[in-house]
Amino acid sequence: MSVEHPNILYFVCHDLGRHLGIYDALVQSPHLDAFAHSGTTFTQAYCNSPCCSPSRACAMTGRYAQSTGAIGLSHMGWSLPQSESTITDYLKAGGYETAHAGLAHERLPGENAYEVEMEKEWDDWQAHRAVDHAIKYLESRDRSRPFYLNIGTQQVHDTAWHLADELYGGAVAPEDVHVPLQFPDTKATRCALGKFQAAIRFLDTQFQRLLDALEAHGYADNTIVVFTTDHGMAGLRSKGTLYDHGTETALMLRGPGIPAGKRFSDLIPNIDILPTLLEACNLPVPEQVEGRSFWPLMQGRVYQPNDAIFIERNFHGQSKGGGVPGYEDRYDPVRSIRTRDFHYLLHCKPEANLHQWQVFEIPPEHRGDDSRFFSAWPAFDQPRGEEELYHVAVDPLENFDVAQRPEFREIKQQLKERLLEWMTERQDFALSGDVPERLHAPGWGEFDQLS
Template sequence: MTQPDGTRPDIVLIHCHDLGRWLSCYGMPSVPSPNLERFAGNATVFDNAHAAAPLCSPARGALFTGLSPHQNGVQGLAHDAWRYRENVLTAPEHLHELGYRSTLIGLQHEHVDPDVLGYDEVAGAGFLPRAHQVVDAAHGWLSAQPPREARAPLFAAIGVWEVHRPWPESDYTPADPAEVEVPAFLPDTPETRRDIAAFHGSIRQLDEAMGRLFEALDSTLDPTHTLIMFTTDHGTAFPRAKSTLYDAGTGVSLLVRPPTAWGEAPARVDNIASHVDILPTLLEVAGGPINPALEGRSLVPLLAAAEPPAADDRVIFTEKTYHDNYDPKRAVRTRDFALIRNFTPGPKLALSLDLEHSPTRQGMGDAHLEERDMTELYDRRVDPHELNNVFDQPEYQEVQIRLLEALDEWMTTTRDPLLEGPIQPPKHRSRATDALPPLATHATTSISGVSS
């Protein structure tokens, strides 16, 4: 995409943990997020954006490669030894080829070693960097950058730990449990309200840090030629959200503020979008060609639309393979429907450990342990929280066939290994795996300095 003055924008991608769409700008007025709401008021807000997976490393892997987890290789958590395939390129590597200089500030969860991800610089590193700590590091890095005319365009990925569990009062001030909103997919119990109140405390701290970060970005980078994107990896850490393929599990916040040179007014877009669209978007913004190997599509036409985009019948795909255990499932969704295929028997909800130990779990009973349906279909027009499975109901036969065919075609085209049977866990990483060459076997020197 050619800018009006021939310049290419700096790009800032901000990503947090486990937020879903729990922000006041997404219709949850009790959530303490005024700074993100203010940012959204000057941005394009995507109301129907989804992660490619409902857990951290696979979600982030898709976000940064434009490929689904089974294509890029990260089908489970990075600290469980899942890795990118050797020939998969990340966003900083793609942008490097277009002349961008890239940096990672704060959190990533694609690999145990951030230095292998293709960034020119890793600043403010740390596996669990808190939001204010990351903003401090970002401000220092931004302040040290040369003037725009004296450097290459920048790509900065800025990641924060919040709002991942736990949310202790020693770190976050909880809200009043009586004032929080309980979504329809959760039981409205004292335990749930206490849990959500603690969650609000973490969101408040995230929002305060984001306010500081937006100020730092606007004071050091020129908003005229800077694109800022805010998103999260996947849905919130509550039962029937994180680690599921329901809307609450893959639905994400996605706020994009284009360069003011584009002259675009703030807007809301309800067209369905996916995290695999992010890399194609960044490549178009950076002036690169369309890459047919990527699964997504550029969102630039939706950012630069002269009028609200027309509704379309696009389908997107999401997946889960491993979290705490093997739980393979795939899903296809449109604006109006979501179809989920479970590939192994199991409970309706296989809770990850952080959810199993949550206050919400303590008050929800055991109905989620009942046997799951192997195929699920939800009519989002009347059931936006996806609670009523209508698969096999006669009036949905055409929808069933269409979505099952779409899912099968996608899995076949992308060579999903699940079609060949159970997917094995990756080889355990150890000192002997991915190691440096062995130490030379010539004579060594003892601590006392005497050769042995």
């Protein structure tokens, strides 16, 4: 069934990666898995910048982070400029009513100009509160226009793991925890991931409540539902890094015009989401959009797959590391090009962030058995090289850096030249060595006034 102007429900959670049953993680996500089976799942979706705000800005604008200026966390001075149009603006101009519940992290709270804004206080970021508000909106809205409803949740960010007993029905038992292969299997890891996976279970339940409300209020047949996340989960070689475990995203869609039970392995960067939704709504894609629609792929029409995606890291708030207390907005420009078979990373300032970009091997003498998640692995302080190269077709965990091996010299040079060409076209500040200045003072805007 096709709908000329379908409703859009866009659900984006925090820090999930692909940690769901549908992606072969041994976690409790039955509702999301069923949703995926009833729609289309993308198994090779990635963000274009593995930091919360830049990734969301990429998805909302269809543009790279350095193109929009949203190159760090919004509350640390990098909120998406008002001069940048988002899908909210395009759909509003196309006759849609725009509404938001929960967390919108590409800008500061209240700055996205939704017609219906339900983000009013910190607790609204919790999944159950966001879904409550969304359901109330669906119950009472004027049906004279199609809607775009954006829902963001604090779950499953590691700052919400502590709610396991209070909100999630208890942590998953350590013996039942799924430990990703690149994580050390220690007591600290299992205790922390037990809370993480309880948060996934809770998110899964809240998402199903939302789907039930769509059905109950007669919206299920004319609404495209998108479920995704901003980047990979927290942990070793994960969130904030350009390794696959840091940039991988869940991406599932269901609704009119979308085939059921399909899985696509095409490379899908999250700048492609906006043009896809605009095409699904029969609206034009503006010239400044840098992503490409994958709507033809789902429609079974001619589609030119992405042969590579480009990813960037710029600023990210993090602990200072090395036993030094405090938190900082760290500038660490890294660029990468990811093809189906290879992943090349270029560290533009290798000395910038020694403890973030860890080697894979855990020293056998290290004991990470206390209760702190990040003590499960040691603080890494080895100097980084300028380049890394992984043959992901045969090494999907990116265990073996082949950048210095002679048999990969030609492919490394080809990927580097292509990446530098992409950077040059955009006058990338990482090429000049200039450090961008914050767009505005750090802070949470109107939320700074809340207790």
